[in-house]
Amino acid sequence: MMSLPQPLINNRKIATHESKAVTLLLITVALSYLLLFLGIPLFAVFYEALGKGWALYWTALQDPDAWSAIELTLIAAAIAVPANLVFGVATAWAIAKFEFRGKSVLITLIDLPFAVSPVVSGLIYVLLFGAQGWFGPWLQEHDIKLIFAVPGIVLVTVFVTFPFIARELIPLMQAQGKDEEEAAVSLGASGWQTFWRVTVPNIKWGLLYGVILCNARAMGEFGAVSVVSGHIRGMTNTIPLHVEILYNEYNFVAAFSVASLLALLALVTLLAKSIVEIKVKRNGNRLPHGETE
Amino acid sequence: MSITIQNLNKQFGNFTALNNINLEVNSGELLALLGPSGCGKTSLLRIIGGLDVQNSGKILFHGKDVEQRDARERNVGFVFQHYALFRHMTVFENVAFGLRVKPKKERHTETEIKRRVHELLQLVQLDWLADRYPAQLSGGQRQRIALARALAVEPQILLLDEPFGALDTKVRKELRRWLRRLHDELHITSVFVTHDQEEALEVADRIVVMNKGNIEQVGSPDDVYASPASPFVYQFIGNVNLFHSRTHALWTQQQGDAVAYVRPHDIDISLIPQHSSLPVVVKQVRAIGSVVRLEAVIGHDGEVVEIELSRERFNLTPVAVGDEIFIRPRQIKLFEE
Numbered sequence: 001m002m003s004l005p006q007p008l009i010n011n012r013k014i015a016t017h018e019s020k021a022v023t024l025l026l027i028t029v030a031l032s033y034l035l036l037f038l039g040i041p042l043f044a045v046f047y048e049a050l051g052k053g054w055a056l057y058w059t060a061l062q063d064p065d066a067w068s069a070i071e072l073t074l075i076a077a078a079i080a081v082p083a084n085l086v087f088g089v090a091t092a093w094a095i096a097k098f099e100f101r102g103k104s105v106l107i108t109l110i111d112l113p114f115a116v117s118p119v120v121s122g123l124i125y126v127l128l129f130g131a132q133g134w135f136g137p138w139l140q141e142h143d144i145k146l147i148f149a150v151p152g153i154v155l156v157t158v159f160v161t162f163p164f165i166a167r168e169l170i171p172l173m174q175a176q177g178k179d180e181e182e183a184a185v186s187l188g189a190s191g192w193q194t195f196w197r198v199t200v201p202n203i204k205w206g207l208l209y210g211v212i213l214c215n216a217r218a219m220g221e222f223g224a225v226s227v228v229s230g231h232i233r234g235m236t237n238t239i240p241l242h243v244e245i246l247y248n249e250y251n252f253v254a255a256f257s258v259a260s261l262l263a264l265l266a267l268v269t270l271l272a273k274s275i276v277e278i279k280v281k282r283n284g285n286r287l288p289h290g291e292t293e
Numbered sequence: 294m295s296i297t298i299q300n301l302n303k304q305f306g307n308f309t310a311l312n313n314i315n316l317e318v319n320s321g322e323l324l325a326l327l328g329p330s331g332c333g334k335t336s337l338l339r340i341i342g343g344l345d346v347q348n349s350g351k352i353l354f355h356g357k358d359v360e361q362r363d364a365r366e367r368n369v370g371f372v373f374q375h376y377a378l379f380r381h382m383t384v385f386e387n388v389a390f391g392l393r394v395k396p397k398k399e400r401h402t403e404t405e406i407k408r409r410v411h412e413l414l415q416l417v418q419l420d421w422l423a424d425r426y427p428a429q430l431s432g433g434q435r436q437r438i439a440l441a442r443a444l445a446v447e448p449q450i451l452l453l454d455e456p457f458g459a460l461d462t463k464v465r466k467e468l469r470r471w472l473r474r475l476h477d478e479l480h481i482t483s484v485f486v487t488h489d490q491e492e493a494l495e496v497a498d499r500i501v502v503m504n505k506g507n508i509e510q511v512g513s514p515d516d517v518y519a520s521p522a523s524p525f526v527y528q529f530i531g532n533v534n535l536f537h538s539r540t541h542a543l544w545t546q547q548q549g550d551a552v553a554y555v556r557p558h559d560i561d562i563s564l565i566p567q568h569s570s571l572p573v574v575v576k577q578v579r580a581i582g583s584v585v586r587l588e589a590v591i592g593h594d595g596e597v598v599e600i601e602l603s604r605e606r607f608n609l610t611p612v613a614v615g616d617e618i619f620i621r622p623r624q625i626k627l628f629e630e
Contacts (some may be wrong), residue, residue, distance in 0.1 A: 061488070135488040177378035182344050182440075185364045187391035187446055201381040 039252035047264045048256035067244035068234045070261070072150065076225075076238060078220040080157040084214055088165025089207070093199070096173030097181065110166050115161055122227025123157050129155075148230030151237065156224040161214045168210030169203055176202055205280045209273065216269040220262055294355045294449040294482050296341060301350030303336050303506075311334040312506040314350070322481045323473070325497035327487055329529065333506040334486045335454055341484065342452045343367045353592040354450065367450075368580075370443030374455040376435040378427035378494040381472045384438050385423040388413055391446035415443040418477075440472075444479075453485035457492065469496050494518060502526050524628045527554045534560070534598050536625075551629050555585070555622040557601035562610055562618050570619035573598055575612050580604070589618065 018026075050057055060066065072158040091110065095103060113121060127133050129146040139146060146152045180202065200207075222240040229236045231245065239262055246255035296318035303311040310333045318324050328336040339345040343364035352359050359367055378387050379559060388410045389468040392401055398492040401409065408462060412457045414420040417437040427435055428453075437457055456472070458463040473496050476483055487493050494514040501516060502509045502525075510522040536553040563570065573589035580586075585607040598620065612618055 146394075156433055179373050179375060181369065182364070183373060183379075183442075184390065185346065186342060186367075186369060187394065188365045188368075189390070189394040190365065193394045198379055199388070201379075237527040242394065 003011065027219045029102055032091060033175050043258050046258055048252060049260040052255075053252050056253050056259075057257045060254035061261075063254065065237065066242060066254070066258055069237045069258070071237050072153065072236070073219050073238045075150065076157040077215055079154045080161050080218045081211060081215050083126050083158050084162045084165050085207075085211060087162060088169055088210060088214075089203075090091055091166045092142035092173050092203075093168050094168035095170050096176075097178045107170075112163075113161070114163050118160055118221065118223030119227055121159050122224035125152060125159070125224075125228050147228050148232065148236060150236065152228040153225050153236060157221055157229050160221050160224050161218045164214035164217060168206050168213070172206040173199075203275055209280075211212065212269055212272050216265065219265055265271050296450065296482065296484070297351075297353040297356070298341070299351040299353070301337070301340065301352070303333070303340060303347045304344070304348050309506045311340075311347070312420050314506075314508060316501060316508065316511070318484060319499075320355075320482055320483060321484070322498040323427065323476045323483045325487055325500045326503060327490060327493040327500050327529075328503035328509075329622055332503040334488075334503050336423065337503075338452050338454055339451075342369045342371050344371070366488035367415070368446065368448050370440075370446065370448035370451045372436070372439050372443050372451070372453040373454050374458045376414050376427070376432075376439045376459075378435055378439055378442070379460050382426075384419070384425050384427070384430070385410055387427070387438060387616075388442045388445050390442060393591065394421065401454040409445065413445055414438075416444070433468055434461045436460065436468065437471075440475075444481075447451075449482065450596055451481050453483065455488070455562060456503075457489075458487070465492070472496060494530070502529065502530070521554075521626065524552065527626065528535060529597060529630075532557050532601075536596075536622075551627045553622070553625045554629050557599040558584075559622055559624045560598070560600045561623055562587075562602070562612070562620050563621075564602060564610060564612075564616075565620060566619050567621060570621040572617055574618055575614055575616045575618060578612065578614060580607075585612045589620070592617075 003147065048086055049060075050132065071252075091106065094100070126147055129135050129139060129152065131140065131147070133147075144151075146155065178256075181194050182200050184198045185191075219238075220240060222244075225238055226241055226244075229238070229241055231237060233245070237245065237257060243255050243259045243262070246252075287293060298314055298316040298318075301311055302309075312333075314337060326337060328334050337343060342367075343359070343362065354367070364371075379390065382390070382419055389406050392406045392409060394506040395401075411420060411423070414423055417440060418453055419434060419437055419441070422430060422438070427438070430438065435470075440453075440456075448525065453472075455490060455607055457468055458466065486617070494517075497514060499511065500514055500517045501511050504525050509614050510526045512522075518530055519527060521530060529531050534555045536555065537550070566572065572592050575589050577588035578585065579588075583604055585602045585604055587602065589598045589600060590593060590596070591598060600615075600620065610618075
């Protein structure tokens with residue numbers, strides 16, 4: 001059989017292609033970096049937690065203080081996420097669909113919790129509502145306890161997590177414009193009908209994405225919560241705080257067992273996030289006015 | 294239903310979008326708002342539809358002030374340039390939307406809604422697309438669905454904002470003829486915005502030419518084309534050559550500075566000088582479809598003149614680049630400078 005010379009075009013390199021060696025090197029660097037800084041620590045958490053057997057793991061999780069920490073974490077997230085859901089949708093709606101004075105100030109303010117160190121944001125609340133704070137005396141008079149109590153933890157959690165949903169929705173809603181809402185209104189829909197039948201379906205994936213991220217942060221927040229919590233066992237400890245206490249007491253199995261819950265949450269979050277991303281891609285057509293011909 | 298617009302003003306900050314507009318839209322007519330971008334035509338349309346609010350002035354539907362009625366109460370069908378179809382709903386649900394959001398006591402039964410939607414889809418000849426999503430349709434199909442959706446609530450007035458603006462030329466031509474036929478069937482008072490003079494001339498009963506927030510001229514397509522009321526209208530609608538009277542005094546008796554406007558197809562050419570003709574040198578000859586376009590330069594001042602001839606006319610007097618010919622306008626219009 002005669003071997004024909006390859007047509008020249010096949011031998012030509014595509015401009016952005018690198019040689020095999022370079023590709024391999026880049027992939028190796030990226031993967032080892034991931035393994036070193038993300039993979040090994042994640043493995044370590046579960047290894048330490050389960051290292052002494054399932055029995056000890058279960059015992060650690062069944063400890064009443066651990067339960068109370070889990071409960072508090074769930075409460076804080078259960079309040080912070082819906083609160084920021086409402087806030088996020090309202091703000092994104094206002095920013096994307098209306099022109100008003102102070103719009104850029106509002107956009108900047110939304111990012112404040114990202115810019116400020118969580119410890120500082122916790123401290124702000126102590127300075128405002130703590131015993132020596134601005135509103136401290138008034139709160140004491142009325143026998144309301146915010147700092148070193150559950151309400152304080154919820155407050156800082158709301159503060160720290162409030163950019164997530166708004167940030168996710170603003171660019172999405174800006175890109176979608178207000179044509180569809182205007183069409184709905186001109187067809188006789190009320191504001192409420194327009195919101196539920198047109199706006200919400202258009203933003204639902206972005207919204208879910210924001211909720212997932214917001215929830216992950218709400219449950220995992222350490223710094224801000226640490227400042228306002230007071231670390232009272234069984235009362236004002238969230239999961240991250242409880243992990244720290246256990247660790248400081250050299251109770252490694254228990255510390256890692258509880259920490260594994262957070263790690264699990266992270267994995268579930270990643271999974272959910274990937275599913276949403278796939279859904280969004282499949283729904284395609286995220287472009288304004290649906291112009292994908 | 295007629296629309297009356299009285300002393301309408303609209304400002305965006307320092308920008309005047311509409312400057313004291315007065316206009317009457319007759320019941321059942323198809324009116325075009327024509328002008329370059331930024332002339333205020335879309336603002337006017339949106340204010341009529343209640344999507345924007347004027348700074349002052351009145352809008353009357355059939356003699357009644359609609360100030361107190363917002364967009365959802367005006368019973369106006371609105372068609373958007375980018376279709377604005379609900380992307381998460383099927384074609385059927387898009388068209389049914391206006392019927393489904395009616396207050397409970399006015400709402401039709403499900404069978405009735407189904408019947409009406411299919412009727413409308415048949416009207417726009419797209420019944421077979423009922424289960425598709427907007428993303429699966431071509432631009433022309435989307436705009437027809439958008440129109441069906443607007444018609445579903447039986448509006449008294451139809452407002453179309455550059456309805457064919459996002460479509461390619463061929464689809465655009467088809468669709469505007471189709472719109473004209475549809476309007477002849479339905480006789481619903483319609484206002485459409487366009488920046489395309491050809492579109493306005495072909496489709497509209499009357500044309501309102503707008504510029505910088507003002508109405509320049511209102512008239513039938515013939516009127517607007519044949520006797521433009523202002524230099525702007527002359528230049529905006531169709532091509533035009535400008536001749537300054539001082540240099541071409543032979544065509545006009547008017548004293549003082551004026552500009553003569555002559556359409557390219559209103560210029561006659563000959564190979565020999567004739568009474569009051571002007572010598573020019575041909576610089577370019579281009580045959581475009583059924584017409585031949587000449588570009589010539591006036592000998593003594595270098596001004597460029599565009600001349601349009603039918604192919605037959607050109608064949609009678611074939612000229613080539615570099616030839617000297619003599620031109621004479623059949624029709625001119627003078628505006629003072």
